[in-house]
Amino acid sequence: xxxxxxxxxxLAIGGRCxxxxxGMPALxxxxxxxxxxxxxxxxxxxxxxxxxxxxxDGDAKKLIEQNSEIF
Amino acid sequence: xxxxxxxxxxxxxxxxxxxxxxxxxxxxxxxxSAMAQRDPAYAAARAAGQIGExxxxxxGFATTPTPAIRALVQDIxxxxxxxxxxxxxxxxxxxxxxxFTSGCNLIANTKPxxxxxxxxxxxxxxxxxxxxxxxxxx
Numbered sequence: 001x002x003x004x005x006x007x008x009x010x011l012a013i014g015g016r017c018x019x020x021x022x023g024m025p026a027l028x029x030x031x032x033x034x035x036x037x038x039x040x041x042x043x044x045x046x047x048x049x050x051x052x053x054x055x056x057d058g059d060a061k062k063l064i065e066q067n068s069e070i071f
Numbered sequence: 072x073x074x075x076x077x078x079x080x081x082x083x084x085x086x087x088x089x090x091x092x093x094x095x096x097x098x099x100x101x102x103x104s105a106m107a108q109r110d111p112a113y114a115a116a117r118a119a120g121q122i123g124e125x126x127x128x129x130x131g132f133a134t135t136p137t138p139a140i141r142a143l144v145q146d147i148x149x150x151x152x153x154x155x156x157x158x159x160x161x162x163x164x165x166x167x168x169x170x171f172t173s174g175c176n177l178i179a180n181t182k183p184x185x186x187x188x189x190x191x192x193x194x195x196x197x198x199x200x201x202x203x204x205x206x207x208x209x
Binding site: 039047048049050052053054055056057059060061063067068069070071 | 108109111118147150151154156158161162164165167169171172173175177178192206207208209
């Protein structure tokens with residue numbers, strides 16, 4: 001297997017990065033990001049927010065009361 | 072004695088007037104409730120569990136509907152949408168937002184034996200316990 005100059009350089013850079021990366025946890029001020037335990041939920045009904053529902057609740061009750069023949 | 076007689080005479084018309092007011096009030100109270108009654112076919116389909124309330128604020132079919140029930144539900148849903156549209160405009164919200172908020176209330180108002188749809192889309196029969204509603208419902 002022949003290796004080109006750039007290939008060798010890439011490998012060398014990769015190796016150095018690996019050393020830096022493995023050395024990272026030992027350094028202070030290192031930011032660690034963990035994957036969440038729970039699955040990420042994406043609510044598709046973002047156009048109906050709870051605060052909007054709470055704001056409209058009184059008017060909805062009034063509408064139902066005043067038009068009880070269709071509710 | 073004479074004074075008492077006078078008082079009796081004075082009270083009589085007042086009593087009659089009170090009775091008349093009471094009668095008028097009774098009529099006035101009974102008229103709106105008679106106007107706001109559900110169509111008998113609608114009430115029957117609801118009670119039979121053929122149709123029920125959906126979380127989106129409209130009626131849906133819990134079982135395959137007859138053409139008559141389908142037409143009835145479509146008619147009511149059109150009227151509901153018109154009412155939601157007017158209220159959405161006056162409250163500065165969208166028709167979907169107002170309809171959804173109404174759906175929260177309509178499912179909460181279902182009587183035991185009536186059908187409602189859960190947020191997951193399953194038709195359930197209302198019992199004495201609180202109905203299964205969307206987490207955003209008040």
